[in-house]
Amino acid sequence: MAKIWGRLGMEGICIGAALYTFARMKPVLSLFVLSLSWGQEILLRRVQVGQKITEEPAKSPSNASVRLVFVGQVLDSTTKEPLSGAYVRVPGSVIGAVTDEKGFFRIPTTLRSPIEVEVSFVGYTTRRLTLNPLPEGSPTAPILLAPEDIVGQEVVISASRVEEKLLRSPVQVMQLSGVAIRSSPAVVSAQTLSFLPGVDVIYSSFTFPVVNTRGFNFTQNPRFINRVDGVEMQSTALNVPVLTFTAPPDLDVANVEVIAGPASALYGPNAFNGAMLTTLKDPFQYPGLSAQVRIGVNHLANYQRDPAPLYDVQARYAHTWRNRLGIKLAVHGLLGEDWRATDTTDRGVYAGAVPPYTTAGSWNPGYLPINGYGYDARALIQGVPFADGRPMPAFYLSRTGWIEPDLVSTRTQIGKVTGGVFYRFTDQLQGQLTFHLASGRTVYQDNTRYALQDFVLMAYKAELTHARGFFRVYAIREDGGRSMSLWVLGANLLNTVKPHTAWFTHYLLAYGGYLDMSMSAADKAAFAAHYGFAVPQMGDHAAARRLADSDTRFLATLPTAAPVAGCS
Incomplete structure (x- = not known):
C-alpha cells in the first residue's frame, strides 16, 4: 500500500511517499519520505554581501602555513562566569560552534578579513559582533552576554518551521535543552518531559513512557508524532510508541521541543494531539568525546521481588577536518529489570452461572486472573448432566494458564547506535548521511501484556541543508523478531500441548x-x-x-x- 501527499504553502512544499512491505513470518515496515522546503528565509538574517567564511586562498607563501581561527570566550557580563553551551554562528550560513565547559569556542577558517558572528544563549540577550581571524593559540578578548529578564525569548522552530521567539509562537511550545535532559535522573529521556507544563507521561513499563498532551492520557497516543532530526520515528508494525528504541542517546541531543496542542497544519493529521521534535548535535558545533555512566537500583519497596541493579551507559564521539568533513558516533546501552505483572485478582464475568459459581475467586472453576495468560480459553457449562442423570449446575470453566514469570523474563536489554557523516560543500550548503539502529528486549502493558524479543528498528536519512531550505530522504525499517502478546502466547501454548x-x-x-x-x-x-x-x-x-x-x-x-x- 502506498500513499502520496503534497502541500503547498508559505513555508514551501512537502512531498512524501510511504511503502509498506511485510516479510515472511516477521512484521517488517519500510517507510520512505521525501521532503523539500524552499520559501521564507529560515535564519531571518542575511550574510554580508560577498562574505565568505571558510574559503579564501592564501595571499602569499609565507602565510600559507599559518592556521587561522575565529576564537573567543563567552562570559556572563555580571558574574564573569563562563557560559557553557552558548551558540556562536555566522548568520546566513551553516557555520557555527558551541562553547565548551570553560566558555571557549573555535571556528577554523582560511579567511583573513573580519566577519560578523551572532552569539546566543538561553536566558541572555543575543549579541552580534565582529571577529578577526587569529593564529592558533592567540589570546582573545572575552565576549560578554547580559542576562535577559524577559521569559520566552528562546528561539523555537517547531510551531511554524521558521525561527521565532517563544513568546511569539502561535501555539504553546515547550523546550528542553540537551543539558537539562542529560542532568535529569530519568531512565529514559522522554520521562524528563513530564517536568513541562501541559505534558503528561504515563508508563506502560519503566522503559515505555508514553507522552500525552491536552489531557489525553492514553497508553498508545497514536495522534502524537515524534520526529528526530526531521525523521518521523513511529512504529507502525507495533502501533505503540516505542520511545525507548526511537529516542537517540541523551549525549547526542541538542534540544527537544514539544507542541502541547494541535499541530496538524504543519505535521499532518497524526499531530492532532501534539508533536515532539528532537534536534541532534552537529559534529561541527559539538566536536569531541563525551561519556556518561549511570547506575541505580529499582524495586526497593517491591514485595514481589528483590532489588535489582540498573545500568545506563552512553558515549559520543565527533570529529571534523578543516571545518568541511565531520563524523559522529553515539552509543547507548540500558540494562535492568522491569516490574512483574502478578495481579491475580479475578476479572471473570459470571453472568449465567448459578450460586455458588457466581462469586469470583481463585476457587471458581472459571477463574480468570488479571495477569493470567491462557485462562481466557473459557466457556459457560450448562445443560450437561452428571453420570447419574442429575443436571450439573451452570458454571464457567477456564483452562489452567500461566502467570508472567512462567512465560517471559522481565529483564530489559536495549542497545542503540546513531551516527553520520557530514560534509560542507559551501558555507551555505551542507550534506549528511545519518543512521539510527536500536535493538533489544523488554515488556510493556497495554490492553494486555506484551513482550518485545529481538525487536529491531533502523532509520536512515540523507539530507542537503541550505540556508534557505532543505532536501531530505529517509527510510525506516522494523523487525518484530520474536515479539508477542502474552495473552495470545498463553492460549496458543495450551492449545498446542x-x-x-x-x-x-x-x-x-x-x-x-x-x-x-x-x-x-x-x-x-x-x-x-x-x-x-x-x-x-x-x-x-x-x-x-x-x-x-x-x-x-x-x-x-x-x-x-x-x-x-x-x-x-
Whole structure:
C-alpha cells in the first residue's frame, strides 16, 4: 500500500511517499519520505554581501602555513562566569560552534578579513559582533552576554518551521535543552518531559513512557508524532510508541521541543494531539568525546521481588577536518529489570452461572486472573448432566494458564547506535548521511501484556541543508523478531500441548463421574499407579482439573476408560 501527499504553502512544499512491505513470518515496515522546503528565509538574517567564511586562498607563501581561527570566550557580563553551551554562528550560513565547559569556542577558517558572528544563549540577550581571524593559540578578548529578564525569548522552530521567539509562537511550545535532559535522573529521556507544563507521561513499563498532551492520557497516543532530526520515528508494525528504541542517546541531543496542542497544519493529521521534535548535535558545533555512566537500583519497596541493579551507559564521539568533513558516533546501552505483572485478582464475568459459581475467586472453576495468560480459553457449562442423570449446575470453566514469570523474563536489554557523516560543500550548503539502529528486549502493558524479543528498528536519512531550505530522504525499517502478546502466547501454548476441545472433554468426563462409573477396579488401580492420584469422583472440580491438565494418552491403554474418554 502506498500513499502520496503534497502541500503547498508559505513555508514551501512537502512531498512524501510511504511503502509498506511485510516479510515472511516477521512484521517488517519500510517507510520512505521525501521532503523539500524552499520559501521564507529560515535564519531571518542575511550574510554580508560577498562574505565568505571558510574559503579564501592564501595571499602569499609565507602565510600559507599559518592556521587561522575565529576564537573567543563567552562570559556572563555580571558574574564573569563562563557560559557553557552558548551558540556562536555566522548568520546566513551553516557555520557555527558551541562553547565548551570553560566558555571557549573555535571556528577554523582560511579567511583573513573580519566577519560578523551572532552569539546566543538561553536566558541572555543575543549579541552580534565582529571577529578577526587569529593564529592558533592567540589570546582573545572575552565576549560578554547580559542576562535577559524577559521569559520566552528562546528561539523555537517547531510551531511554524521558521525561527521565532517563544513568546511569539502561535501555539504553546515547550523546550528542553540537551543539558537539562542529560542532568535529569530519568531512565529514559522522554520521562524528563513530564517536568513541562501541559505534558503528561504515563508508563506502560519503566522503559515505555508514553507522552500525552491536552489531557489525553492514553497508553498508545497514536495522534502524537515524534520526529528526530526531521525523521518521523513511529512504529507502525507495533502501533505503540516505542520511545525507548526511537529516542537517540541523551549525549547526542541538542534540544527537544514539544507542541502541547494541535499541530496538524504543519505535521499532518497524526499531530492532532501534539508533536515532539528532537534536534541532534552537529559534529561541527559539538566536536569531541563525551561519556556518561549511570547506575541505580529499582524495586526497593517491591514485595514481589528483590532489588535489582540498573545500568545506563552512553558515549559520543565527533570529529571534523578543516571545518568541511565531520563524523559522529553515539552509543547507548540500558540494562535492568522491569516490574512483574502478578495481579491475580479475578476479572471473570459470571453472568449465567448459578450460586455458588457466581462469586469470583481463585476457587471458581472459571477463574480468570488479571495477569493470567491462557485462562481466557473459557466457556459457560450448562445443560450437561452428571453420570447419574442429575443436571450439573451452570458454571464457567477456564483452562489452567500461566502467570508472567512462567512465560517471559522481565529483564530489559536495549542497545542503540546513531551516527553520520557530514560534509560542507559551501558555507551555505551542507550534506549528511545519518543512521539510527536500536535493538533489544523488554515488556510493556497495554490492553494486555506484551513482550518485545529481538525487536529491531533502523532509520536512515540523507539530507542537503541550505540556508534557505532543505532536501531530505529517509527510510525506516522494523523487525518484530520474536515479539508477542502474552495473552495470545498463553492460549496458543495450551492449545498446542492439548487442544481445547480435548481438555474440556476430559474435565467434564472426570467432573461428571463418567470415568469413575465406567472404569473397572483393575483399571482404577493402574490409573492410580500411573498418575499418582485416584480416579476423580463425581463433582470434584480440583481432581477433574488435575486430570485434564495431565497427559491423558494413558487412558487409551485402559480397556474400560478408553471408550468413555474417546480414545478407542
